[in-house]
Amino acid sequence: MNSDSTDRPAALEALGLGKKYRRGWALRDCSFRVPAGRVCGMVGPNGAGKSTLLALAANLLTPSEGGIRVLGGPLDDPELRRRFAFVAQDKPLYSGFTVAEMLRFGRELNPGWDEDTAQRVVAQGDLPADARIGTLSGGQRTRVALALALGKHPELLLLDEPMSDMDPLARHQLMGTLMAEAAEHGTTIVMSSHILAELDGVIDYLLLVDGGRIRLAGEVDEILSAHQFLFGAGEPADLSGHTVVETRQSGRQLSALIRPQGPVTGPWEAAPPTLEELLLAYLRSPQAPSLLTAEARTGAEVAA
Amino acid sequence: MTTVLAASDARTAAPAPRRRERLHGLLWLNWRQNRTLAWVLLAFVLLVAALVGWCVHGLDAAAGPQHLTRACAGGGAPTMSSPACGNFLIQQEDYVSVYQSIVQRLLLLFPVLIGMFVGAPLLSREYERRTQLLAWGQSVSPRRWLAARLGCTAALVLVAGAAVAALSEWFWQQYVVPSGLDSYAFHPTTYAAIGAVPAAYALYALVLGAVVGLVLRSAVVSVLVTGVLTGASTAAGYLLRPHLLPLTRQVQSGVGSYVAPANAWVVDHGVILANGSRVSVSADCDSTACQNSHTFYGVYQPASHFWPLQLVESGVLLVLAAALVGFAFAWLRSGRD
Numbered sequence: 001m002n003s004d005s006t007d008r009p010a011a012l013e014a015l016g017l018g019k020k021y022r023r024g025w026a027l028r029d030c031s032f033r034v035p036a037g038r039v040c041g042m043v044g045p046n047g048a049g050k051s052t053l054l055a056l057a058a059n060l061l062t063p064s065e066g067g068i069r070v071l072g073g074p075l076d077d078p079e080l081r082r083r084f085a086f087v088a089q090d091k092p093l094y095s096g097f098t099v100a101e102m103l104r105f106g107r108e109l110n111p112g113w114d115e116d117t118a119q120r121v122v123a124q125g126d127l128p129a130d131a132r133i134g135t136l137s138g139g140q141r142t143r144v145a146l147a148l149a150l151g152k153h154p155e156l157l158l159l160d161e162p163m164s165d166m167d168p169l170a171r172h173q174l175m176g177t178l179m180a181e182a183a184e185h186g187t188t189i190v191m192s193s194h195i196l197a198e199l200d201g202v203i204d205y206l207l208l209v210d211g212g213r214i215r216l217a218g219e220v221d222e223i224l225s226a227h228q229f230l231f232g233a234g235e236p237a238d239l240s241g242h243t244v245v246e247t248r249q250s251g252r253q254l255s256a257l258i259r260p261q262g263p264v265t266g267p268w269e270a271a272p273p274t275l276e277e278l279l280l281a282y283l284r285s286p287q288a289p290s291l292l293t294a295e296a297r298t299g300a301e302v303a304a
Numbered sequence: 305m306t307t308v309l310a311a312s313d314a315r316t317a318a319p320a321p322r323r324r325e326r327l328h329g330l331l332w333l334n335w336r337q338n339r340t341l342a343w344v345l346l347a348f349v350l351l352v353a354a355l356v357g358w359c360v361h362g363l364d365a366a367a368g369p370q371h372l373t374r375a376c377a378g379g380g381a382p383t384m385s386s387p388a389c390g391n392f393l394i395q396q397e398d399y400v401s402v403y404q405s406i407v408q409r410l411l412l413l414f415p416v417l418i419g420m421f422v423g424a425p426l427l428s429r430e431y432e433r434r435t436q437l438l439a440w441g442q443s444v445s446p447r448r449w450l451a452a453r454l455g456c457t458a459a460l461v462l463v464a465g466a467a468v469a470a471l472s473e474w475f476w477q478q479y480v481v482p483s484g485l486d487s488y489a490f491h492p493t494t495y496a497a498i499g500a501v502p503a504a505y506a507l508y509a510l511v512l513g514a515v516v517g518l519v520l521r522s523a524v525v526s527v528l529v530t531g532v533l534t535g536a537s538t539a540a541g542y543l544l545r546p547h548l549l550p551l552t553r554q555v556q557s558g559v560g561s562y563v564a565p566a567n568a569w570v571v572d573h574g575v576i577l578a579n580g581s582r583v584s585v586s587a588d589c590d591s592t593a594c595q596n597s598h599t600f601y602g603v604y605q606p607a608s609h610f611w612p613l614q615l616v617e618s619g620v621l622l623v624l625a626a627a628l629v630g631f632a633f634a635w636l637r638s639g640r641d
Contacts, residue, residue, distance in 0.1 A: 060437060082443040092434040094337070101336060104325075108332050109442035152442065 009072025016066030041203035058086035085149035095134035118151030138165035159191035218293025334456035411497035423513020424526035465503030504618035562600035567607035
């Protein structure tokens with residue numbers, strides 16, 4: 001598996017990537033890899049730079065510095081456009097079109113169109129083919145947008161807050177559809193969200209974007225196992241040998257999230273952190289050092 | 305197994321049989337996006353055709369089997385006394401005035417309306433609804449998308465513009481000029497309602513509106529700005545028009561004032577004094593020297609320059625439109641954020 005992921009070009013590879021808007025830097029000095037075949041969750045608070053990062057990957061924005069490679073190709077390769085799909089946060093669709101016309105749009109503009117997949121995604125939502133897009137609910141629009149993206153048969157699917165405007169039931173159902181289609185075709189998915197519950201148990205790869213920087217990148221399991229959640233009547237000084245992400249004092253008890261650099265000694269109860277605990281700890285501690293697992297490091301960084 | 309079932313379910317859900325699909329790719333998308341526009345333009349062409357047809361029918365009926373057109377117009381004063389001719393001439397004046405006040409004004413307005421309500425929303429509404437991202441998210445480059453968006457809409461506008469201009473021109477040549485009521489083709493309304501200028505100007509206004517929308521990205525603001533810009537272009541066109549070709553300068557002597565050739569567009573005329581200086585009619589001519597001069601000058605475009613002027617002006621508009629299209633592609637390339 002490891003050799004497979006290094007042989008195939010990375011789905012996404014950013015090197016020193018930055019984007020500056022008039023009001024300042026939205027993204028700065030981002031270097032990371034997302035290997036092909038992963039289901040990657042891009043998490044972070046609102047305004048962290050997630051949408052900017054996805055738009056850069058989709059070649060809808062030009063980087064102010066650095067660069068990003070998608071599926072191993074440079075972004076100006078016209079063939080690349082066929083190989084990835086992007087669904088913007090607001091799921092833009094032609095509101096005057098019917099569902100059937102929206103699917104025809106996908107068929108007409110994509111040489112590799114997979115009609116069956118697109119029809120299946122729409123059919124699972126009980127969408128009448130002659131319903132106008134403008135009359136659909138947010139969740140139904142999302143379903144049509146995803147049907148377009150999946151029908152394109154992409155190698156890489158970039159989704160910006162795909163489930164943000166859906167109720168929990170529809171979200172669960174659509175996530176199921178998405179995962180089934182992705183698994184069948186081996187599609188790499190990179191999706192952003194600020195709702196962690198949406199991603200937990202679905203993703204196997206993580207990008208934590210915060211303040212325009214990458215703070216965590218890598219396999220979820222590896223990131224989780226690199227951390228320990230400690231709880232006990234110890235002192236912060238006891239943790240000096242380890243990388244401390246966050247300490248919190250409640251009464252005489254101290255709880256800490258650390259990256260152990262050796263055996264942990266002291267009056268601690270240790271437990272593996274949950275993904276949510278881990279992410280919240282990082283978001284509360286902007287000074288905590290960032291962590292990129294070996295798979296997430298770019299070639300240049302490995303060499304350096 | 306489940307896949308097969310689901311796929312067959314989906315097929316029954318698809319309503320449109322594919323055999324009717326004749327257009328494909330971006331051509332289909334732009335036909336679908338421009339469908340309403342195509343019907344509106346067709347309705348506009350039919351409206352102009354109906355108005356012209358109504359005038360033609362009325363004039364032919366008034367002329368009757370005796371073909372009063374030639375008899376009454378050719379004969380002059382004596383024929384006016386004939387009741388048939390009198391009645392015909394009154395009706396002829398009515399129908400020509402319908403053409404001048406309705407058909408010609410519709411054609412004068414056509415480019416402005418195209419710029420404001422077709423050009424300005426063309427791209428700004430895509431940006432407002434972010435549907436340009438939807439198109440670029442398919443296997444289509446932004447450049448091809450823009451080319452199809454501009455090209456298909458321009459084709460519709462050109463066809464409609466050429467059709468109404470041809471109808472108007474035909475009525476002008478066949479009925480208005482022979483009537484003797486109006487043969488001054490340089491009149492700003494007439495000039496903008498016949499020949500090549502209506503279609504060229506509509507194309508220019510379309511592209512101008514599209515570029516304004518591309519830059520401003522707000523449909524409402526783009527409509528207003530385009531309205532102002534196309535209005536200003538009309539005014540500028542009128543002011544610059546006589547200078548698009550070299551003017552003819554003429555000196556004549558006589559009594560009273562300068563007499564211009566028939567249907568010429570006189571830009572300036574006046575009096576030449578004994579010392580050789582010229583006093584335009586727009587200036588004061590109070591001195592005795594001015595009052596008593598019998599030498600006059602005129603500066604004009606002759607009627608024979610109507611077609612050359614139309615072609616030069618259309619050419620200028622097409623070059624401007626091409627420059628705007630070039631700007632749009634450059635803008636798309638540079639300012640994608």
